[in-house]
Amino acid sequence: MKVLVIGAAGMIGRKLVERLAREGALGGAKITSLDAVDIVAPTPPAAPFPIHSDACDIASLYVPGKLAAGRHDVVFLLASVVSGEAEAEFEKGYGINLDGTRMIFEALRHQQALSGGAYRPRVVFTSSVAVFGAPFPEKIHDEFFTTPLTSYGTQKAICELLLSDYSRRGFFDGIAIRLPTICVRPGKPNKAASGFFSNIIREPLKGEPAVLPVEDDVRHHHASPRSAIGFLLHAATMDLSQLGARRALTMPGVSVTVAEQIEALRRVGGEKAVALIQRAPDETIRRIVAGWPRQFDAKRAEGLGFKAETDFDAIIRAHIEDEHV
Amino acid sequence: MKVLVIGAAGMIGRKLVERLAREGALGGAKITSLDAVDIVAPTPPAAPFPIHSDACDIASLYVPGKLAAGRHDVVFLLASVVSGEAEAEFEKGYGINLDGTRMIFEALRHQQALSGGAYRPRVVFTSSVAVFGAPFPEKIHDEFFTTPLTSYGTQKAICELLLSDYSRRGFFDGIAIRLPTICVRPGKPNKAASGFFSNIIREPLKGEPAVLPVEDDVRHHHASPRSAIGFLLHAATMDLSQLGARRALTMPGVSVTVAEQIEALRRVGGEKAVALIQRAPDETIRRIVAGWPRQFDAKRAEGLGFKAETDFDAIIRAHIEDEHV
Numbered sequence: 096m097k098v099l100v101i102g103a104a105g106m107i108g109r110k111l112v113e114r115l116a117r118e119g120a121l122g123g124a125k126i127t128s129l130d131a132v133d134i135v136a137p138t139p140p141a142a143p144f145p146i147h148s149d150a151c152d153i154a155s156l157y158v159p160g161k162l163a164a165g166r167h168d169v170v171f172l173l174a175s176v177v178s179g180e181a182e183a184e185f186e187k188g189y190g191i192n193l194d195g196t197r198m199i200f201e202a203l204r205h206q207q208a209l210s211g212g213a214y215r216p217r218v219v220f221t222s223s224v225a226v227f228g229a230p231f232p233e234k235i236h237d238e239f240f241t242t243p244l245t246s247y248g249t250q251k252a253i254c255e256l257l258l259s260d261y262s263r264r265g266f267f268d269g270i271a272i273r274l275p276t277i278c279v280r281p282g283k284p285n286k287a288a289s290g291f292f293s294n295i296i297r298e299p300l301k302g303e304p305a306v307l308p309v310e311d312d313v314r315h316h317h318a319s320p321r322s323a324i325g326f327l328l329h330a331a332t333m334d335l336s337q338l339g340a341r342r343a344l345t346m347p348g349v350s351v352t353v354a355e356q357i358e359a360l361r362r363v364g365g366e367k368a369v370a371l372i373q374r375a376p377d378e379t380i381r382r383i384v385a386g387w388p389r390q391f392d393a394k395r396a397e398g399l400g401f402k403a404e405t406d407f408d409a410i411i412r413a414h415i416e417d418e419h420v
Numbered sequence: 421m422k423v424l425v426i427g428a429a430g431m432i433g434r435k436l437v438e439r440l441a442r443e444g445a446l447g448g449a450k451i452t453s454l455d456a457v458d459i460v461a462p463t464p465p466a467a468p469f470p471i472h473s474d475a476c477d478i479a480s481l482y483v484p485g486k487l488a489a490g491r492h493d494v495v496f497l498l499a500s501v502v503s504g505e506a507e508a509e510f511e512k513g514y515g516i517n518l519d520g521t522r523m524i525f526e527a528l529r530h531q532q533a534l535s536g537g538a539y540r541p542r543v544v545f546t547s548s549v550a551v552f553g554a555p556f557p558e559k560i561h562d563e564f565f566t567t568p569l570t571s572y573g574t575q576k577a578i579c580e581l582l583l584s585d586y587s588r589r590g591f592f593d594g595i596a597i598r599l600p601t602i603c604v605r606p607g608k609p610n611k612a613a614s615g616f617f618s619n620i621i622r623e624p625l626k627g628e629p630a631v632l633p634v635e636d637d638v639r640h641h642h643a644s645p646r647s648a649i650g651f652l653l654h655a656a657t658m659d660l661s662q663l664g665a666r667r668a669l670t671m672p673g674v675s676v677t678v679a680e681q682i683e684a685l686r687r688v689g690g691e692k693a694v695a696l697i698q699r700a701p702d703e704t705i706r707r708i709v710a711g712w713p714r715q716f717d718a719k720r721a722e723g724l725g726f727k728a729e730t731d732f733d734a735i736i737r738a739h740i741e742d743e744h745v
Contacts (some may be wrong), residue, residue, distance in 0.1 A: 236479070239563060242665065243585070245583055246589070253578050264571070
C-alpha cells in the first residue's frame with residue numbers, strides 16, 4: 096500500500112506519519128512506501144518502509160499532477176492555510192485551501208482516466224467545524240447547514256462539496272472529517288484565539304503559568320491529538336459506501352466548560368497545577384470565542400465508529416502519555 | 421443606473437429584460453443602459469434606454485474582466501449550464517457554472533480594488549433547489565443542509581458559499597435566490613424530466629394533448645415565470661443588510677400534487693382541457709422525480725418580502741395573461 100500525506104509537517108501530519116511508521120500498516124495492509132510533503136520538507140521518522148519527504152506548494156500548477164502521478168492507495172489531504180491567515184490574505188487562502196485542494200482532486204481524476212478507470216484512491220480530507228457560522232443551536236446536529244463566517248470556513252465547505260461530488264461520480268473514494276478544536280496541543284503557547292484552551296492545561300502541567308482570557312463558563316468542544324489521528328486512520332480504512340453521497344462528517348469530542356477543564360486538571364495534575372492559571376480577561380478573545388460552536392451532536396460519526404475521549408480527564412491523560420510530560 | 425444581465429437569452433433572462441424595458445427603472449432609479457449577454461446574442465426588446473446585446477462565454481478567461489469593466493450598479497447572474505448537461509459533461513459544467521461564476525465574482529472584486537473601494541455592485545445570482553439532495557423531510561426548512569446529488573447542485577451550492585463570503589468581505593452586495601421549478605414554462609414541450617409539470621397545463625390550454633408520465637399523487641413545488649421575475653426584482657432592490665452573512669434564500673412557491681394541478685386546470689380551462697391529458701407512466705421519469713424536493717417552508721424569504729402565487733389556479737391564470745393564451 097502506497098500512502099501520500101499532504102501537509103505532513105504540521106502537528107497532525109507529523110503525528111499521523113509517526114503513527115503509520117510505528118504500525119507499518121494501514122487497515123491490515125502493509126505500507127510499502129509513504130510520500131510526506133508540505134510547504135517545508137517534513138522530517139521523516141524511522142519507519143519499516145521508505146519515506147520520501149519533499150517540500151512543495153499544492154497551489155503551484157505543476158505540483159498536484161506530480162503528486163497524483165504516484166498513484167497512492169490512500170491520500171491524506173491535511174494541508175491548509177490557517178483561519179487567521181486565510182482571512183488576512185484573501186488570495187492566498189483561496190489559492191491554497193480551495194484551488195490547491197481542487198487541483199489535487201482534479202489530478203486524481205486525471206490519473207483515474209489515464210488508468211482506464213482502475214485507479215480509485217481513498218481520499219481523507221481534514222475539514223473543520225469552521226464550516227458552521229453563528230447563530231447556531233446550543234448543540235449542532237448532523238443536518239445543520241453550513242454558513243461559514245470566515246473565508247477559511249467557506250473554503251472548507253466548498254472542498255467538502257467537491258469531495259462529495261467527485262466521490263459520487265466515482266473519481267475517488269473520499270471522506271471529509273470536520274475536526275473540532277484539538278486539545279491539548281503540544282508545543283509552545285501560540286497566538287491563536289483558541290490557544291488558551293490548551294495553554295491552561297499544558298503549561299501548568301510543566302510547572303509554568305498560563306493565562307486564561309475568558310470566563311469559566313465558556314463551553315467548547317475538544318478532541319485530543321490522539322483522537323484526531325484515530326479519526327484519520329478510521330476514515331482511511333472504514334467502508335465508505337456506508338456514507339452514501341454525504342461524505343462530510345462532524346467528528347465527536349468532549350464538550351466542557353473552562354470550569355470543567357480546570358476541575359479535570361485539578362484531578363489529574365493537582366492543586367499546584369490549577370494555581371498556575373492566571374485570569375486576565377481579554378475582550379477581543381472573549382468576543383471571538385463567543386461566536387464559536389459550543390457543542391456537537393455527532394451521532395452520525397459515532398454510529399460509523401469514530402471514537403473520541405468521553406471526558407476531559409482522559410484528554411489530559413492522553414496528553415501526559417503522548418507528550419511524555 | 422447601469423444594469424448587466426448575464427444569461428439574457430434564456431427564458432427567465434428574456435422575461436427579465438422585457439420587464440426592465442417596460443418599467444424603465446429599477447427600485448425607483450431610472451435605468452440608463454442595459455448590457456444583455458448570453459452564449460448567443462439576446463434579441464433586445466424596445467426600451468426607453470439603450471440595450472447592448474452581445475454573445476460571450478463567461479468561462480473564457482478574458483470575458484469576465486471585460487464585462488465587469490462596465491461597472492454596472494446591478495448584475496443579474498443567471499447564466500448556467502442546465503442540470504442534465506452539467507451531469508453529462510463534467511468539465512463544461514464546472515467550467516461554466518463554477519469557474520465562470522467565480523471569475524465574474526473575481527472581476528467585480530478587482531473593479532472594486534481599482535475604484536479604491538467605491539464600487540460595490542448589487543449581485544443577484546440564481547441558485548436552485550438542486551442544492552438539496554434526498555433524503556429530506558417532507559418540508560425543507562431554511563436551515564436544512566445542502567447535500568446535492570448532482571454536479572449542477574454542487575456547483576450552485578459552491579457559488580452560494582462564494583457569494584456569501586464575497587459579500588461578507590464587502591467586495592459586492594450579493595444575494596442568491598434558489599428558484600423552485602418554474603411552471604407554467606412557455607414554449608414547446610421539452611425533454612427535461614420536469615417538463616410534464618408544465619406540459620399538462622400549457623398544451624391542453626392550446627387544445628393540444630399532453631403526456632403525464634407519473635402518478636397523480638406526486639407532489640412538487642412551483643412558481644410562475646412572473647413570480648421568478650418578481651423574485652429577481654425584489655432581490656435587486658431590497659435592503660440586503662437584513663440578510664446578514666446568510667445570503668442564500670429558498671424562494672416561496674406553491675406545493676401541489678399533480679391531482680391538484682389537474683383540478684386547477686379543470687377550474688380555469690374546463691373539462692375539455694383536462695380530457696387532453698394522457699396518462700403514460702414512465703418508470704425512469706417516475707424515479708427521477710421521486711428524488712426531488714416536494715415542499716419548502718420558505719419562511720425566511722417570505723419574511724423578507726418575496727412573494728409567490730398562493731394557489732395553482734393563480735399560476736395558470738398568470739400563464740394565460742402573460743403568454744396571451
